[in-house]
Amino acid sequence: MSSYSITAPTTAQKWGAGILVVLYAVITILPLLWIVTTGFKSQNDAIAYPPSVLFEPTLEGYVNLFTTQTRISDEELAENPPETWYDEIAADRGMSIVGPSRFGGRFLNSVIIGFGSTFLSVFLGTLAAYAFSRYKVPLKDDLLFFILSTRMMPPIAVAIPIFLMFRSLGLSDTHLGMILLYTAVNLSLSVWLLKGFIDEIPREYEEAALIDGYTRFQAFVKVVLPQAATGIASTAIFCLIFAWNEYAFAVLLTSGNAQTAPPFIPTIIGVTGQDWPAVAAGATIFLVPVMVFTILLRKHLLRGITFGAVRK
Amino acid sequence: MTRKSSEDRFMSETAIDRVAQATPPRVARRIRGLPDRAIAWIFIAPTIFLLLAVNIFPLVWTIRLSFTDYRVNRPNNEVEWIGLRNYERILTDSDIWKTMQATAHFLFWTIAIQVLIGFTLAWLINKKFRGSNFWTTVIVLPMMLSPAVVGNFWTFLYQPQIGLFNTVVGFFTGADPASFSMIGDVNLAPWSIVIVDTWMWTPFVMLICLAGLRSIPESIYEAAECDRASKWRQFWTITVPLVLPFLMLAVLFRGIENFKMFDLVVQLTGGGPGNTTTLTSIDLKREAFERWRTGFASAYAIILFVTVFGLASIYVKALNKVKER
Amino acid sequence: MKRTLTLTAAVGLLCAGSGAAMADDLTLCWAAWDPANALVELSRDFEEQSGHTMSFEFVPWPNFADRMLNELNSGGQLCDLMIGDSQWIGGSAESGHYVQLNDFFDEQGIDMADFIPATVTGYAEWPKGTPNYWALPAFGDVVGWTYRRDWFERPELQEEFMATYGHELAAPETLEELMHIAEFFQGRDIDGTTVYGASIYTERGSEGITMGVTNVLYNYGFDYGSPDDPYAIEGIVNSPGAVEGLEFYRALYECCTPPGSSDWYMSENIDAYRSGQVAMQMNFAFIWPGVNADENVGGDRSGYFPNPAGPAGHYAQLGGQGISVVSYSDSQDAALEYIAWFAQPEVQERWWEMGGYSALRAVVEDPGFADSQPYAQTFLDSMAIVKDFWAEPAYADLLLAMQDRVHNYVVAGNGTAQEALDGLVEDWVEIFEDEGLR
DSSP states (O other): OOTTOTTSOOHHHHHHHHHHHHHHHHHHHHHHHHHHHHTTSOHHHHTOSSOOSSOOOOSHHHHHHHEEEEEOOHHHHHHSOOOSHHHHHHHHTTEEEEEEOSHHHHHHHHHHHHHHHHHHHHHHHHHHHHHHHHSOOTTHHHHHHHHHHGGGSOHHHHHHHHHHHHHHHTOTTOHHHHHHHHHHHHHHHHHHHHHHHHHTSOHHHHHHHHHTTOOHHHHIIIIIHHHTHHHHHHHHHHHHHHHHHOOHHHHHHOOTTTOOHHHHGGGOBOSSSBOHHHHHHHHHHHHHHHHHHHHHTGGGHHHHHTTTSSOO | OOOOOGGGGGOOHHHHHHHHHHSOHHHHHHSSSSOHHHHHHHHHHHHHHHHIIIIIHHHHHHHHHTTBOOOTTOTTSOOOBOTTHHHHHHHTOHHHHHHHHHHHHHHHHHHHHHHHHHHHHHHHHTTOOTTHHHHHHHHHGGGGSOHHHHHHHHHHHTOTTTOHHHHHHHHHHOOOGGGOOTTTSTTTHHHHHHHHHHHHHHHHHHHHHHHHHHTSOHHHHHHHHHTTOOHHHHIIIIIHHHHHHHHHHHHHHHHHHHHSOOHHHHHHTTTOSTTTTOOHHHHHHHHHHTSOOHHHHHHHHHHHHHHHHHHHHHHHHHHHHHHHO | OHHHHHHHHHHHHHHHHHOSOOOOEEEEEEESSHHHHHHHHHHHHHHHHHOOEEEEEEEOHHHHHHHHHHHHHTTOOSOSEEEEEGGGHHHHHHTTOBOOOHHHHHHHTOOGGGBOHHHIIIIIBSSTTSSOBSOEEEEOOBEEEEEEHHHHTOHHHHHHHHHHHSSOSSSOSBHHHHHHHHHHHTTEEETTEEEEEEEOOOOOSSSHHHHHHHHHHHHTTOOSSOSSOTTOOTTTTTOHHHHHHHHHHHHHHHHHSOTTOSSOOHHHHHHHHHTTOEEEEEEEGGGHHHHHHOTTTOGGGEEEEEOOBBTTBOOEEBOOEEEEEBTTOSOHHHHHHHHHHHTSHHHHHHHHHTTOOOOBHHHHTSTTHHHHSTTHHHHHHHHTTEEOOOOSTTHHHHHHHHHHHHHHHHTSOOSOHHHHHHHHHHHHHHHHHHTTOO
């Protein structure tokens, strides 16, 4: 678009648009900021009535998030004075840290299940997408639609038989079970997205390689994969975001062993009542990786969230 | 003829093109390695297998269970085949129709509001003011949160006395923040879930609209400008029709997602007050995992799946027609 | 520490008695709340002395029943020991999730007569009223009330209250008085902020509003069926008294609770109380140690009273849990060893000191008990008047129906109290018929 175009917005229009968009952005970011700042409030500031905007920042929420505490009497406290800064934060509230909390484990589960299922769905998805893109597969369109339609099922609807199936296979509440489940859910996304990316790689590259004596498989590995690297990376991140944030399956099918963070964070209960600073701290920590990816992926964002239907 | 001379390897693309076209398919197939068909199936099979195992097999199982009175928590009871009785019970249950109504209300308003705000935002951002990229990224952030965590935290934001929402609304309208409760009032609760979903997912619609707007060639507007068409007319005759397929796509995705809506709302209102925000997924979860009426819940699940699948198929047909135009 | 030494000796004897058992890793499942953290601390002694290691799986209250029943129904081996909610006992006994403990109790000389009778009935017996024990009472709990003693004691408020209602502003003895106090504080300006009467249970998703409304219903004449036939509920569940009770709860919600308290349970009520929004708070007794220690409302600023009486009786909703051995566990012997250790009077005494409500009579009937904490007497008074919800295998169905009907009337304001309870009778009868109980 040339800057002298007759259709270009005028400076005034740009200002007007800018102000409106910034206004919306500020409103929309406010709850998010509230979450982040709540993580740095003390429990009493968090539920201050009326709400407090100015407060003394503390790491109490983060300490509570990562530790299990129990109430101790003043005498016991005098006997065992706090040794570290986090012991001190707990001691200020008459508490003593008795060990790490479950959050670390849940977060680790999220990482294992998130990355495990992402790897698997991208791996299988790349293979399938390549086949759909390059070969005449009988009933191709039907198969592709079938793959997409698996995404339309409400998770609760298939949760019952999956629950029964996992129970009989011993996959209930296991990492493997959740990885397979999330992989299956993500496959539709990864096949559709990657097919789009691979469609864009000119066939000629492979054909040249074939003519050079590469086998089909070698051509796939040495020519197509490097070309599709960006597409694979962004597909991976979208799969990860889904697996990272998923709640319904996690809450229904996992408990102690393989539960991820999303069902856990809303249920962080402090000594008395819901520990909002700890919940906020958990939400913030949990958001950071996804936020980083979002910013890195700005360009491919749209393609990812629309199953490749919009390529911009 | 399996190998070309080394200089050919660096031929220009057009040359490769020609060679490739000149290679008869039969010859290409004979090239070393597995036959194409075998590779295709080896590549597709794991995906299909996994989907069959984790999606289709459970679905078939659900259909089977839906004709029984099986209950997971009564391992000692004998399972009886009761035909279509579960379906009959569901379709004649007025409470379930109420959850459908609640779902319809939620679907309609989230989509309507998100389309309106999302399109407006995209249109504004497309003016490409300075910093528009930065602000777009900011707007997109809520979408990246875990819906369950969002729902949970919004119960806090909605608390009339100590929450942010009422305080802000009170500040701008002068109303007493404690004079209304978003999730406690029967009339406001359905809107409280619409607001949170809109907060979270408007950026999604916005991004798709933005893609649509950017796909419109500048030359069309230039031509219209030459014909002295008014801005207003340009908007309705060029912008809207050309963005429409994109917008419809956004509606499809939001529709499917919100039909399945569970996590955000269950955390936010728990389906209350009364059953005001009990969406079908929440009701289904109660039947399946609290009452443990497995057979009944299976029939319920099948009805939901058929509904969403049917609606989506019809919609996709309509979408394709719009695209063709 | 002297106590630890005596404990060491006791457990040492116990272990010697049971022979050189293999060291096991036991997992104990319970709700995620303050008492659970105290139990972790308490269990260290057991670990030291038995050589077994303890892991804990604590699930937050809103998901506790779903998750744990899911676990039990699927024959899961996550939990060796389960401190399950009192209402699960019927289903868990009949489906064989729990190990029956009668023989074990006999062997170990554990006598159920040593525990508060209400807790034995509530947490251990199935069928109710028969000496079949599936759990050891672990944590006594009951709904009671907390109030802002510092506000109640202000002379100007006392005077005004006396002038308006003709009785003293003090911990209420009857529900009517409670309503007066709630009305009195609702919307009142205290030190520059608007405060409200009371926070009560209204939660929709799990069991909240049922655990709240029953405290009023019982005292207005509601009951779970007649003494001769527990499933003949018509005219009892929806008796005129019960209807009046439900109307009372609705009136209390409408008039005297903080705006927006439409989906509140334990933690929301605590938040409201601690942040100084309400004069009174309905809640389970487990929160009292926390209230007592709170920097905003702790110490002298708070008082405690049992659920007030109504026109037709004086009851309070039972909470609390017993500890059971899960039948799918591979470490049942070690789990039983834990229960034997936990049942010892010394351990129970220390359990109380750490904020766990012991159900052992030796602990609560100790002359020093009532004065040991400001809320101890209220706990005793409350435990004397408890009544519990259904503990049938179908309790979840019964509970869901009640949640639905009551929330729809009290919070959503649909229909009348009579319609709500008539509807509840209809739902319950249908469930009983489905279960083949009538």
